[in-house]
Amino acid sequence: MIALEADLAMEPAGTLPGVRGRLIADAPIGRQTWFGAGGRAEMLFRPADRDDLAALLRALPPELPATVIGGGSNVLIRDGGVAGVTIRLGRAFAGIALDGTDVVAGAGALHLNLALAASAAGIAGLEFLSGIPGTLGGGLRMNAGAYGREVRDVLVEAAALDRGGEVHVIAAAAMGFAYRHCGVDADWILIGARLRGEPGKPEAINRRIGAIRQAREVTQPIRSRTGGSTFKNPPGDAAWRLIDAAGCRGLTRGGAMVSPQHANFLVNAANATAADLEGLGEEVRRRVYESCGVALEWEIRRIGQPLAEAKPIAAGVPTP
Numbered sequence: 001m002i003a004l005e006a007d008l009a010m011e012p013a014g015t016l017p018g019v020r021g022r023l024i025a026d027a028p029i030g031r032q033t034w035f036g037a038g039g040r041a042e043m044l045f046r047p048a049d050r051d052d053l054a055a056l057l058r059a060l061p062p063e064l065p066a067t068v069i070g071g072g073s074n075v076l077i078r079d080g081g082v083a084g085v086t087i088r089l090g091r092a093f094a095g096i097a098l099d100g101t102d103v104v105a106g107a108g109a110l111h112l113n114l115a116l117a118a119s120a121a122g123i124a125g126l127e128f129l130s131g132i133p134g135t136l137g138g139g140l141r142m143n144a145g146a147y148g149r150e151v152r153d154v155l156v157e158a159a160a161l162d163r164g165g166e167v168h169v170i171a172a173a174a175m176g177f178a179y180r181h182c183g184v185d186a187d188w189i190l191i192g193a194r195l196r197g198e199p200g201k202p203e204a205i206n207r208r209i210g211a212i213r214q215a216r217e218v219t220q221p222i223r224s225r226t227g228g229s230t231f232k233n234p235p236g237d238a239a240w241r242l243i244d245a246a247g248c249r250g251l252t253r254g255g256a257m258v259s260p261q262h263a264n265f266l267v268n269a270a271n272a273t274a275a276d277l278e279g280l281g282e283e284v285r286r287r288v289y290e291s292c293g294v295a296l297e298w299e300i301r302r303i304g305q306p307l308a309e310a311k312p313i314a315a316g317v318p319t320p
Contacts, residue, residue, distance in 0.1 A: 065083050125154060
């Protein structure tokens with residue numbers, strides 16, 4: 001890891017001038033993710049609100065890394081940990097408000113809670129969010145989707161903070177959306193959004209949410225330690241089908257396993273390390289590439305550094 005700048009490192013956690021949120025040194029962030037594996041954050045910051053986050057960003061030297069995570073799904077923290085400041089948008093960014101058929105929410109709001117709030121208000125069109133793990137911030141950053149719809153289909157505008165703490169409101173058309181991709185500057189922190197649905201009957205909306213829940217329970221290992229879909233679907237195909245065809249269903253490495261229930265899910269089956277999980281994913285990529293010539297692209301975000309003593313991963317598969 002790099003050393004924090006002196007004005008950060010010499011301040012006791014939680015006492016950085018101008019910051020009101022929790023600032024925690026050497027935080028076990030890997031254990032707080034859905035995988036329950038991986039290293040520690042050099043410094044973890046939980047902002048009290050938007051102004052608090054802006055104050056921290058203004059205090060950070062430009063060269064100091066700042067990494068943002070939300071609910072801890074769709075992310076793998078490597079065993080060597082995360083240098084710099086890891087920012088976790090929690091309860092202070094989880095608010096949900098209704099405005100006609102619009103839902104205005106913070107980046108820390110769970111997708112499921114967004115769908116349920118919309119349902120209670122008779123707002124249809126957001127049911128698909130109930131099938132996406134994690135929070136709105138991550139959904140915006142990766143244009144998350146499920147059951148035939150994506151975030152870009154319902155987004156009106158999003159708000160973000162740049163590294164100088166300035167607020168930007170970004171129209172949906174300017175987000176640079178593509179499949180599991182958003183073109184907003186990677187250094188900007190998405191802090192909230194306005195989503196638009198349409199009038200609907202709560203009973204019908206609830207039935208759709210219930211059907212999505214049942215489908216997930218049948219097809220996905222939702223009660224296991226998993227980060228969600230591991231690889232993006234290649235054009236015109238499904239990642240799970242290619243993984244299955246390559247004989248990877250149930251494959252293991254250390255404590256990690258390719259889910260027998262859904263081949264595009266990695267599972268922490270027995271105290272896996274992040275290296276176990278990432279190494280298994282790369283082995284899956286290698287086998288799929290050798291089987292059909294398709295280079296699967298990671299959907300799970302892999303953050304931080306491996307341990308110095310960890311064996312290098314050399315699958316020999318091109319990265320798209």
